[in-house]
Amino acid sequence: MASRIVAVVSQKGGAGKTTVLMQIAGGLAEVGREFAIADLDPQESALRWSELAADAGSGIPVATAVGGDDAAAALRRLGRQRRLLLVDCPPSIEHAHTLAALDVADLVLVPVVPGPTDLWSTRAVESLILQKQRRRKALLAFLLPNRVPRTRLAGEIVDFMNEFALPLLPHALAQRNAYAESALAGGSVFQLGRPAESAREEVRGLVRALLKELEKNEQ
Numbered sequence: 001m002a003s004r005i006v007a008v009v010s011q012k013g014g015a016g017k018t019t020v021l022m023q024i025a026g027g028l029a030e031v032g033r034e035f036a037i038a039d040l041d042p043q044e045s046a047l048r049w050s051e052l053a054a055d056a057g058s059g060i061p062v063a064t065a066v067g068g069d070d071a072a073a074a075l076r077r078l079g080r081q082r083r084l085l086l087v088d089c090p091p092s093i094e095h096a097h098t099l100a101a102l103d104v105a106d107l108v109l110v111p112v113v114p115g116p117t118d119l120w121s122t123r124a125v126e127s128l129i130l131q132k133q134r135r136r137k138a139l140l141a142f143l144l145p146n147r148v149p150r151t152r153l154a155g156e157i158v159d160f161m162n163e164f165a166l167p168l169l170p171h172a173l174a175q176r177n178a179y180a181e182s183a184l185a186g187g188s189v190f191q192l193g194r195p196a197e198s199a200r201e202e203v204r205g206l207v208r209a210l211l212k213e214l215e216k217n218e219q
């Protein structure tokens, strides 16, 4: 696989950008993929988590905090050093760093909590991404349902997502304590015991789908 940059973007805080990034990082480490993490969020939660995770011997690399005026150049530089760069973004699409990530990303993941409040904010992210895609045809972007209530029928979620023009990555993450718990402990669901197996299966599915999309696009 050539060098690829994957950015996790959403309009609001709380959609699960950092959580999705952390779990994907855990899944990539599990299958022995080399990758790096860039943290564009001034809150630096991905950075702090990755320091804990690296100390705990999870195989997750310490993230690089990217700030300053030329975040796009910094991301390109980091992207060249590793096959895969995961980028966590600030919780706003107006933030210069989010725009920089969208300018350099090969693939954008938009976590969406299926509910009425996220619908409107996701529309705003979507129109920005569609605008970028008109200028950069190779830019891939997917919505990723997150915090999906386990009681909710899959059909209902698909109906909700049909509101959008961007395709859905067919691997939702359910609402699970294991995601929040493992992150607090500086790791991912791959560091938890047997009860987290269903969460691990979800993340494995997501990581496989992500790698497949990245490799499909190989030129």
Ligand SMILES: Nc1ncnc2c1ncn2[C@@H]1O[C@H](COP(=O)(O)OP(=O)(O)O)[C@@H](O)[C@H]1O
Binding pocket: 010, 012, 013, 014, 015, 016, 017, 018, 019, 020, 091, 146, 147, 148, 173, 174, 175, 176, 177, 179, 180, 181, 183
């Ligand atoms: N699938 C999930 N299941 C349970 N809790 C989740 C899930 N996704 C996110 N959370 C929790 O929601 C909160 C916000 O998530 P976070 O990843 O920090 O969002 P963002 O980075 O978009 O602001 C955190 O407390 C996190 O643990």
Ligand SMILES: [Mg+2]
Binding pocket: 017, 018, 019, 041, 045
């Ligand atoms: Mg975050």
